[in-house]
Amino acid sequence: MKLSRAQVEHVAMLARLELTEEEIATYTGQLNSILDYAAILERLDTQDVEPTAHVVPLHNVLREDVVRTSLSQEKVLSNAPDADNGFFRVPKIV
DSSP states (O other), rough: OOOOHHHHHHHHHHHHOOOOOHHHHHHHHHHHHHHHHHHHHHHHHOOOOOOOOOOOOOOOOOOOOOOOOOHHHHHTTTTSSSSEEEEEEOOOOO
C-alpha cells in the first residue's frame, strides 16, 4: 500500500501540523518506506512461532522478605538536617 501526497496532507491536517512542501515530500517517501518494510514482514511464515511478550525470558530479581529489626527513631533522626519532636522538618512548599 502506497500513501499518496493527499493522504499525508490529510494526516498532517488531523494532527494539526503545518508542513512545508519539502516536508510533505520527505514524509511521503519515509512513510512509504516504512509500509514497504511492513509488507516484507507480513510475508514471513510465522505459523510455528509461539506468541511472546518478550524476545528473551524475563524473571524478577527480588530478595525474599525477611523480618529484621529496624533502626531506632533517634538513630534515623540523628542524620536529619532539621528534626522536631521526633519528625523530619522540611521547608514549606505552597
